[in-house]
Amino acid sequence: MGETSRPRLGVAMIGYAFMGRAHSQAWRVAPRFFDLPMAPDMAVLVGRSDAAARSAAEQLGWREVETDWRRAVERDDVDLVDICTPGDTHAEIAEAALAAGKHVLVEKPMANSVAEAEAMVDAARKARAGGVRSMVGFTYRRVPAIQLARQLVAEGRIGEVRQVRAQYLQDWLADPEAPLSWRLDKEKAGSGALGDIGAHIVDLTQFVTGQRFAGVAGMLETFVKERPVAESFSGLHGKGGSERGPVTVDDAALFTARLDSGAPAVLEATRFAWGRKNAMRIEVSGTSGSLAFDFEEMNVLQLFDATDDSRTSGFRRIIVTEPDHPYTGSWWPPGHGLGYEHGFTHQVVDLVGAVAAGEDPTPSFEDGLHVQRVLDAVERSSADGTRWTQV
Amino acid sequence: MGETSRPRLGVAMIGYAFMGRAHSQAWRVAPRFFDLPMAPDMAVLVGRSDAAARSAAEQLGWREVETDWRRAVERDDVDLVDICTPGDTHAEIAEAALAAGKHVLVEKPMANSVAEAEAMVDAARKARAGGVRSMVGFTYRRVPAIQLARQLVAEGRIGEVRQVRAQYLQDWLADPEAPLSWRLDKEKAGSGALGDIGAHIVDLTQFVTGQRFAGVAGMLETFVKERPVAESFSGLHGKGGSERGPVTVDDAALFTARLDSGAPAVLEATRFAWGRKNAMRIEVSGTSGSLAFDFEEMNVLQLFDATDDSRTSGFRRIIVTEPDHPYTGSWWPPGHGLGYEHGFTHQVVDLVGAVAAGEDPTPSFEDGLHVQRVLDAVERSSADGTRWTQV
């Protein structure tokens, strides 16, 4: 039984590790719960090793494989290129894909440097003129509670934004024997906690407030300078051998900042907070209320409405699973929460919708570039003794 | 790219509403994250209306449709029948499928009466002799935190079970204008909160403790006796018109009980607890510790270990997403939580594993029958003035 009434959207996915698995699930599941205007075809998975790529394609449900991303990008049956590789390859692949007239979804952080990101923005602008779409994969934006937070700020429910505090706390490197991976290699990853998880809270702060960062004063720290070289990997977790290699990225990044409006903010990203598994948190205090979110309770948004009667006011624990909440009406009844991967599905929904409508999806490459500039400012500030640095 | 090395398992699914959508997602997703010994083929979706069934099949990803479940059950390309219809049809379909040599997965509650459930158990026993498998869909058993709870009790981590308290609190009927659905019709649903959600906490109590209920003293209550007849439905939620019809099931069920060991328990199921969206909770107090779970935080299990030093003991908030937790190693890194639907995927994983291994999956029809007997005892107790009633 085909989905013949909808135009086909051929997808090539480059890379098939953690992000590749999440993206595959999204492409597979989105059409089953949402009424998409196009029918995604999981056409090609790209990996350097043919055998490994074939195995991954079978596991993840892709029709064919390529071992050279350049060939995938040129294929006639590919309309959209989904880039899930380490950050050092993003710019080259994205530019080639856009030049070939393919829509592009690129995982965050968009690039490993501002220069790369700028080049990508140029490429995206040119392609846009020809109707080619581009998007950066800040998927946490599409957690329903975060969407609701954005809506409430935009509606003025908490008034003007006065302050933001955001944290992204993990502990997967707190053990000094956790092995090296490409994520700890500056060449591949660009930065450590800063770009991997700090980028998310930078993007979320900008998304939820509708503002951009204007300046920062930051500090980077690498607690463990050498780690065992990994012998094998499974997800983020590997098994280390006796050989050791250097960690060339930050383990933690902390910075104070100001938004465009002058609102002060304080942010921290670390992989060394024992017991915090994926505590991505943001709290926005406004002139007439506050919002708070913690990914450890991802289906919940906390709202304090200062216009409530003082006798019965308190943070409202909104379980964001109602039919009138963003995305959730397409899933399950109230209280039947979503999981980590659903944000990726929503990303596909919005991307396919934008492609079909001939509109530019968000976050745009410009948005991604701005996040890159914030990360860069934090690095420069840190390198210069936590000096205040304009973004 | 096929999955040619694994034996095919042809599946027919009867019904395609809320549960059908959840089961479809499970059949689709399980092979992508777990290394299944057989390759499920989503062969046939069954619905009475051809047009509606075709539309559902396209949406949910089934190859073909049938409008008569009897034909589906007889098809050669069907090895397993997955029954997602209202409870009044379970017995007939399951017996026919088992007689036809098809494995059966039946949604809970297994049946609308003890007599039906007994007949189903007879059918399952006969079929089992011929290698045909049967299973009841108490999916909450397969939430990782619940599996971990079961493991910890079985390992003696909290000692002997002394007491259980369990609640299943929802609010979707708290509004008296919420419309009638088949779930409020005793003919279709058998009972109300008791069988729909109470059945889950009965099963969970038995599963987590490894014991069965011996006796109960119960009370059923229907708060709203008449409701608008639904004009349309979407998920659990419909829109009522001006016509009204009777509610013929319970809105809330509460009972005290004893397990086989004599341990006292207290259980409550209600759809009238404003603000509680899907608060399925169980707390087990043992001689050397306690366990607590609340589905509103489904990725968390609370453990109090009384052998911890009293100065630093406290309920441990275990985020059940580690590689050594049940099922979770196949999904995402720690802290990247699962959602409601994942329990269904785990159910498929375990069912396919059992079929391939020639073993009987759990919960068995006997387990389902025992839950039915507990529900029946609660109903009889309630009808007889909350008299103590043996199960």
Next chain:
Amino acid sequence: MGETSRPRLGVAMIGYAFMGRAHSQAWRVAPRFFDLPMAPDMAVLVGRSDAAARSAAEQLGWREVETDWRRAVERDDVDLVDICTPGDTHAEIAEAALAAGKHVLVEKPMANSVAEAEAMVDAARKARAGGVRSMVGFTYRRVPAIQLARQLVAEGRIGEVRQVRAQYLQDWLADPEAPLSWRLDKEKAGSGALGDIGAHIVDLTQFVTGQRFAGVAGMLETFVKERPVAESFSGLHGKGGSERGPVTVDDAALFTARLDSGAPAVLEATRFAWGRKNAMRIEVSGTSGSLAFDFEEMNVLQLFDATDDSRTSGFRRIIVTEPDHPYTGSWWPPGHGLGYEHGFTHQVVDLVGAVAAGEDPTPSFEDGLHVQRVLDAVERSSADGTRWTQV
């Protein structure tokens, strides 16, 4: 510097263990934070051993001691008798005090039997005619969050009460080597968890809902039948020797019930819930909202207001420390929470206020009698196979 402008209220306190310490703190502190219409004089502490009583009086701040409560009750400088002894002595002391024209505050549970409580009510009624006041010490009523809950129910904020669930979970007897105390001796204590902590949730349910229990079906359980005889005691905790003695009261009490309006309720009191230190919880579900309280967060009341917009509704975590919350304006700024003992202070405030105003304080002896009848009905129900029993 005296408080000469206010009439003096001479107080005699009988007993000086756990409750005596809490009451002493209340008499001492109340005039310092509240503008009392009378000046309490902590005149006499009564204990059987002169030396121990003198030591306690010095520690707790009482002017004089008596070793015979009868003499204390007759003293001219005593206007009010505060009874903090085990339950088996309450009736005799209270009746004598009332007969002597002294106001009486008696700790809960009011008595060890319904008959005793009835006699006390008779005595209170007679005394009331002469302007003598009587009160039962259900202090948890005077936790600000509970007062607020009562106000909100009375104001109709959650509509009509549909259901109540209440728990009082402790773990101080979960260790089978915890020693015997008078609280485990039926002669002294009347009952175990039922009367000691179950009485509190019975009273709170009645207080918060403004209704009374009409019938119950209950179950009592004694998990540990013999315990070490205590060699010494400190607070609730003692050190046991090698000798063992029988536990003659219940360790846990659970029951379903109906209020006057027919609203179903489920209650559980246990001292065997490992990890729960003083989890006195009550949740009331009404037709337009819900309230929830847990003493482990005693400064918080949870309110779900079903009239809030569904997009932003959720349990409100009200921190009950605002100036317009009950009692709290007399203490500290918002967010500076109160502790366990403050309820006792509020009890003194309200009692002294009633005495000065010539009004009857609540909870009255009639209220205490009704609680006693509920406890009695639970005991009779349990003894008769959990049979439904009218209160």
Next chain:
Amino acid sequence: MGETSRPRLGVAMIGYAFMGRAHSQAWRVAPRFFDLPMAPDMAVLVGRSDAAARSAAEQLGWREVETDWRRAVERDDVDLVDICTPGDTHAEIAEAALAAGKHVLVEKPMANSVAEAEAMVDAARKARAGGVRSMVGFTYRRVPAIQLARQLVAEGRIGEVRQVRAQYLQDWLADPEAPLSWRLDKEKAGSGALGDIGAHIVDLTQFVTGQRFAGVAGMLETFVKERPVAESFSGLHGKGGSERGPVTVDDAALFTARLDSGAPAVLEATRFAWGRKNAMRIEVSGTSGSLAFDFEEMNVLQLFDATDDSRTSGFRRIIVTEPDHPYTGSWWPPGHGLGYEHGFTHQVVDLVGAVAAGEDPTPSFEDGLHVQRVLDAVERSSADGTRWTQV
């Protein structure tokens, strides 16, 4: 009945507003729950208006009044001077009291400038030689959960300290119509959120970690520059009139920092976080575990022990009310929590104990000076564009 066996400790308290009320309660209550080696005598309350001071003394329980603090400091019946006035008067009073040979307890922040604090340290050093004691009133140190946190860090339970994050969030100025008070006047208060509440988290970070801050990069912000002049005051809350006056202190202070060991920290203090009433929070991540505290749950300490088995590890919610927890054994049974004011009582207990033992209590004036230097460094950093500033 006297406490004749213990040496008397005559106390004079200067000031009787919010802090005076808390200190009075502490002096009154400490001897009732703790076995103090000296008997505090609440001898003199000092206030500028005789009538108001007399009224306060009667309310708070002080024997006599003085209207000139110099006379109180000279009185023979005064052994200890307890300074509860605004910060601009601390230095002068403390120096005079120490010179007169009186022990001194001074509220935090110790002074309004580093120079004043240095002079106070000099005075304390000289007095110390003569056996005169001095202490700064960072009472939050004496919340049992904080004491336990300090003990666990000192015992190595979480290994070496890697990172600290601390927040002190309030909302009492979030309303721009909240009136001016001396706390918003730089002359009186020295600074705003920084000194009033930021000082607490600076002290707590140093206390819990056993380290000192080495450098900071900070940002101060005043959101509301003008406010109504207060017509009357009650606690922190007043009622404003139509006249407006300038706010001359910061509303929020945020800074990154490094401890002596190099460990990075991030701190924020604000009075503009709607919905946060008194959320003083600190989280310390170490090499083998983490600790977290939030004053909104002041009787709880969260501990993550990374040496727990990964299958059952999780933050332990320790209810810090056990007999073997700091201070709590002298109060109530487990689970019967303490309130805000109890920290002040513990402060008196420790201060009286030190005086009697001839030891120096902590926090010392040197500790207070160091906090002052940190605050000063934050101010200088903020004034110089968030430049990194050595403490």
